[in-house]
Amino acid sequence: MKFMLMMHAPRAGWTTAGIGTWPPDDIKAHINFMRRFAVELKDAGELVGAEGLAGPEEARVVRAGKGGAPEVTDGPFPEAKEFLAGYWIVDVDSRERAYEIAARASAAPGKGGVPVNMPIEVREVMSAPPSDL
């Protein structure tokens, strides 16, 4: 079973308390954790893919305009309280294992080494149907 683990960061306080405002060593520890975490998942034979996304400042929302031309507006939807900071896609034997991995990700070290405790949304990746055996 494949799951997408989405790491959501709160939009409020992003510029005043986000990762960019942490002491350099804490940022380094966080990044190292994420790197090691990805290697760990790969070594476990469970990692399908993982990416961190650039900050919401550069995000744009695109709709098809006249004749299909891109109509670009600023930022994530303004009403959104959180934004997607990164994701993992894992291939695991059970839903419980996906939850375990999500909890590990959520415990990534933040400012002062305290776990960020970021909410991780766990969604099953759509696949083909189970057989009708």
Added chain:
Amino acid sequence: MTTFDSGGEHLLRELAPQVLGAVVRRFGDFAAAEDAVQEALLAAAMQWPSEGLPDNPRGWLIHVAARRMTDQLRAELARRRREAIVVMQATDDEQIVPGPDSGTREEQDDTLVLLFMCCHPALTRSSAIALTLRAVGGLTTAEIANAYLVPEATMAQRISRAKQRIKTSGIAFRLPAEKDRSERLAAVLHVLYLIFNEGYATSIGASLQRADLASEAIRLARAVHRLLPGDGEVAGLLALMLLTDARRAARTGPDGELISLDKQDRTLWDRRAIEDGVALVTAALSRGSIGAYQLQAAVAALHDEAARAEDTDWPQILALYGLLKRMSDNPMVALNHAIAAAMVEGPEAGLKLLHALDADPRIGGHYRLAAVRAHLLELAGNRDAAIAQYQFAAARTASVPERNYLTTQAARLAEAGASG
């Protein structure tokens, strides 16, 4: 020398477990032997098409794999000598005498021993599957990764961890003890069943090439059946695969949309596979043995033998699911039992059985329960409730074609309601 054609690849895959068995017995180290055999298979796939098939393909492969093993051992020894820790006699690869191509009893047993090893209960399900496909099926890591849509590096790691686990668990290269035999065989059959399921379930639309997994599972099940012709469950599983796979072409429409059994064009079903499957399950059942795979195969046979959906022998299917239900506490079986009951005794009878399942945490709230309930509600003429259940199920399935199917069912009923 004969030329290497499409049969050549088939031959390689057929020989893979025999060669691996011979090398493991010679060197003992399963993990290293498995790597060496993969390299030998790759070498053969590169060389044989241009140079032609060697006179003794099996001996050739063993020879090449053994040479890799000795090269590795020599390198290891040289390293140790340099470190002046131990001095050992180098092994001589000439000691390996390639045998004839006709598999002896021992070589055939090797395939079985390998299957028991690769499907050992100490391994996780996904690693057992990956290892089986590589070590017994002779597939490359890239092919397996492709079939399961994960990166090759991830699959490679999964396989190497599985081998590591075999090593640390002290799983020996021999047939399991008599007392564990049936339980261990059940684990092997379950892995083959899962491989088949993955291939069959995904043999639609753009992922058509993944159907190879279904064929591979059938090939492996055939091999096990050849080795254990008297085992009813092995025959039952092979029959179940053949009887299910026979419907593959009719199961999806031109755009990959699912077509339910009662609406399938039965002329597209594979008659030959059906005959084989029916013969297998009939023979198994007539020996008086009984088991879950045989019963499921018998159900599949009853569906496959009906010329039209309305000719289906539902009373017989109901009886078979009744037996299955008594044998195992499986909610999916209970679900199928309810469908059969609805077909025989009317939708209300089926709905009543479904009601009992709501309390089962394994399936209560599950989309499959909702999908079946929707179908039975529709049969009972309760259109609004059926629409709601189709929509409930559509929102909960993790399968794209199934979601499309369920959404379409809900829409079709809503439209019929609006126009009627």
